[in-house]
Amino acid sequence: MKSVPFSVASRLVGDAAVIYPKGYLNNLSGESLVKECGIYIGRGITKIVVNFSETDLINSIGISLLLQIIEDLKNIKGTICCTNMSKFLRDTFKMLGLIQYMVVFPVESDALKYLKSGKV
Amino acid sequence: MPSNAIPAEDFLNREHELHYLKGLSALKGKALGGNVFLEGARGMGKTELLKQLHRALFREDHAVPFYYSFKTANLKGGYFARDYFTRFVRQYLSFVKKDPAIADNVAEPLQRLMPAIAALGLYGLIDCIEDFQAHVKNNDFYGQLIAAISAPVVAAQKSGKPVIVMLDDFDAAEQLFESSQGDAHGLISLFGESMQNRLCPHVMTGSAGALEAVFTDHSLLGMTERMRLGPLPEDLAAQLFRTHLATLKITCAPDVRLAFLSLLRGNPLYIRNLAKAAWKMQKKGLTEKDLVECYVFEVSEGETAFYWSSVFSRYVQNPTKRKAMVKLLMHAIENGRVQDRGRLSMVSGLGEAETAAILDAIDTSGIIRDENAVFQDFIRALYMKEIDGSKPSDVREKIESRYLSESEKEESRFELVIPMNANAELVVAKAVEQIGRNINLDDDFLNHLQLALIEVCINAIEHSGSYEKKIFLKFITRPDKLEIIVKNSGRPFSLDSLTEIPVEEKLRMGMKRGWGFKLVYSIMDSVKVERVGDRTRVILTKEINKDKEVHP
Numbered sequence: 001m002k003s004v005p006f007s008v009a010s011r012l013v014g015d016a017a018v019i020y021p022k023g024y025l026n027n028l029s030g031e032s033l034v035k036e037c038g039i040y041i042g043r044g045i046t047k048i049v050v051n052f053s054e055t056d057l058i059n060s061i062g063i064s065l066l067l068q069i070i071e072d073l074k075n076i077k078g079t080i081c082c083t084n085m086s087k088f089l090r091d092t093f094k095m096l097g098l099i100q101y102m103v104v105f106p107v108e109s110d111a112l113k114y115l116k117s118g119k120v
Numbered sequence: 121m122p123s124n125a126i127p128a129e130d131f132l133n134r135e136h137e138l139h140y141l142k143g144l145s146a147l148k149g150k151a152l153g154g155n156v157f158l159e160g161a162r163g164m165g166k167t168e169l170l171k172q173l174h175r176a177l178f179r180e181d182h183a184v185p186f187y188y189s190f191k192t193a194n195l196k197g198g199y200f201a202r203d204y205f206t207r208f209v210r211q212y213l214s215f216v217k218k219d220p221a222i223a224d225n226v227a228e229p230l231q232r233l234m235p236a237i238a239a240l241g242l243y244g245l246i247d248c249i250e251d252f253q254a255h256v257k258n259n260d261f262y263g264q265l266i267a268a269i270s271a272p273v274v275a276a277q278k279s280g281k282p283v284i285v286m287l288d289d290f291d292a293a294e295q296l297f298e299s300s301q302g303d304a305h306g307l308i309s310l311f312g313e314s315m316q317n318r319l320c321p322h323v324m325t326g327s328a329g330a331l332e333a334v335f336t337d338h339s340l341l342g343m344t345e346r347m348r349l350g351p352l353p354e355d356l357a358a359q360l361f362r363t364h365l366a367t368l369k370i371t372c373a374p375d376v377r378l379a380f381l382s383l384l385r386g387n388p389l390y391i392r393n394l395a396k397a398a399w400k401m402q403k404k405g406l407t408e409k410d411l412v413e414c415y416v417f418e419v420s421e422g423e424t425a426f427y428w429s430s431v432f433s434r435y436v437q438n439p440t441k442r443k444a445m446v447k448l449l450m451h452a453i454e455n456g457r458v459q460d461r462g463r464l465s466m467v468s469g470l471g472e473a474e475t476a477a478i479l480d481a482i483d484t485s486g487i488i489r490d491e492n493a494v495f496q497d498f499i500r501a502l503y504m505k506e507i508d509g510s511k512p513s514d515v516r517e518k519i520e521s522r523y524l525s526e527s528e529k530e531e532s533r534f535e536l537v538i539p540m541n542a543n544a545e546l547v548v549a550k551a552v553e554q555i556g557r558n559i560n561l562d563d564d565f566l567n568h569l570q571l572a573l574i575e576v577c578i579n580a581i582e583h584s585g586s587y588e589k590k591i592f593l594k595f596i597t598r599p600d601k602l603e604i605i606v607k608n609s610g611r612p613f614s615l616d617s618l619t620e621i622p623v624e625e626k627l628r629m630g631m632k633r634g635w636g637f638k639l640v641y642s643i644m645d646s647v648k649v650e651r652v653g654d655r656t657r658v659i660l661t662k663e664i665n666k667d668k669e670v671h672p
Binding site (some may be wrong): 059064074086 | 542545546565571578633636638643
């Protein structure tokens with residue numbers, strides 16, 4: 001656990017937005033993640049990649065806010081890809097039975113390739 | 121009230137005594153028996169036996185039961201006479217009409233019962249009432265007392281139906297007074313006359329020491345036999361405990377042997393209180409360790425402690441004397457007896473005369489006559505709280521350590537208090553990370569452990585409404601187990617309130633929250649939620665198998 005203050009960065013790669021949440025994903029940070037994704041969705045982006053390489057800890061409120069993003073994208077027939085998840089994060093989503101609602105890739109480039117070609 | 125007896129089927133192992141007492145009026149009528157003094161350690165079920173006797177007699181018709189408790193009686197003579205008399209009249213009428221509500225309704229004035237009494241043709245009772253009221257009108261103190269005490273005899277003689285008089289904690293009658301305490305010694309002897317009557321057997325409970333002083337009249341002594349109520353045998357004690365648990369819907373862990381119950385020495389009051397403590401602490405799947413914990417709660421803060429405290433208050437009201445009494449009792453417990461009285465004033469911190477008076481009160485009360493481990497632990501707890509000024513949690517811990525087996529004793533322990541502030545749970549996560557590293561837990565499991573703890577803390581922060589806004593955490597590591605205890609004040613929380621909703625359903629209904637305890641359950645081996653006093657306590661445990669990696 002690195003105890004870095006939460007921050008969220010993002011970039012646009014083609015027609016996909018890549019989001020980088022960093023630190024502890026809880027209620028406050030989860031809100032800024034939702035907000036960041038919301039900005040892209042508002043601009044018509046329907047493909048979002050969340051790169052978790054810098055996310056060291058998450059709590060159930062953070063998880064619920066991630067679900068909010070999944071739902072928002074579902075409503076516009078969009079896609080969310082999760083990448084660079086630690087074993088801990090993957091196990092946590094599996095425990096809750098949520099992994100089936102997201103497309104998971106080991107690394108960001110795989111997700112971007114998938115979103116471009118539509119193939120895994 | 122005699123009508124609040126426990127169900128007859130839960131009243132174990134007293135059939136012989138009950139049968140004997142039920143036949144007492146017939147025995148006394150034939151001069152084969154007389155009055156009975158029920159003896160037994162406190163909590164052994166003397167009061168309950170009287171209540172069961174009352175209930176049994178009430179259902180039959182051969183003798184009228186009259187129960188009176190001196191425990192809560194106002195001992196100022198005039199008040200006592202009125203109370204004793206009106207209770208007798210109500211219970212008599214209640215018996216004749218077979219309506220327990222009449223006895224229980226203490227608010228209804230006697231005058232209102234007169235039409236019912238007249239309609240039943242209980243003229244003997246009417247004579248008693250008129251006689252008593254005449255004494256009240258004339259302000260005749262002794263007349264009132266004698267009329268009240270002899271009312272059962274008068275009613276029995278006029279109707280020909282025996283009255284069995286049950287006097288609970290009868291030794292307290294020695295304190296009866298006219299207008300100020302101690303101004304009229306010996307009023308208790310007024311009972312002597314009615315005790316000699318053939319139609320009125322008396323069954324009494326109380327301290328043996330005090331009662332010996334009452335029976336100075338040899339003819340009275342000859343008519344009174346002692347009946348000793350012993351402890352329940354171990355198997356029946358365990359059966360009674362399991363019955364109480366079943367009533368409270370508490371289960372025992374499969375391997376629990378209830379060996380710890382032997383400490384209670386078959387005392388039904390302690391057994392019942394222990395079961396109730398388990399219920400109050402929201403225990404489920406009771407283990408031997410839980411039993412120890414419930415017991416310690418009982419002797420330090422529970423009903424057993426309250427019971428003994430109230431016994432104390434009867435003998436010493438003054439706080440300074442109470443402290444001195446605690447010191448003396450602690451001294452006696454540590455030394456196995458009360459030593460040379462002369463030197464004990466150094467222990468009590470009071471003068472020799474005051475110390476002697478307290479020692480006399482201890483003797484009279486009979487509280488250290490039997491080696492009673494429960495009472496001794498109550499005194500230890502009281503000493504730590506009132507003399508040492510220890511915190512209740514420290515008191516509990518110290519007493520618990522006397523009973524926990526070596527393997528259950530803590531290997532190492534860390535404590536942490538966090539405020540209910542944003543991100544305070546991260547401090548906990550950081551702490552558990554280091555504690556986990558100290559016992560070589562793998563990193564992946566540590567992350568999960570952090571998550572479980574974060575969830576429990578968030579739950580407390582969000583839902584407890586705690587007034588002190590603090591969370592108390594204790595991390596206990598043993599070679600084979602990690603135990604984390606999270607405590608907070610505020611609204612009770614129960615796992616029963618959580619309902620498992622399938623993920624699809626949750627998402628369909630837009631329910632994005634409520635994952636916390638699902639995670640905690642998945643990560644930990646055992647999750648218990650209990651209530652201790654005004655605090656909710658969550659106990660998380662994880663078995664540590666040194667040969668294998670620990671996984672959620």
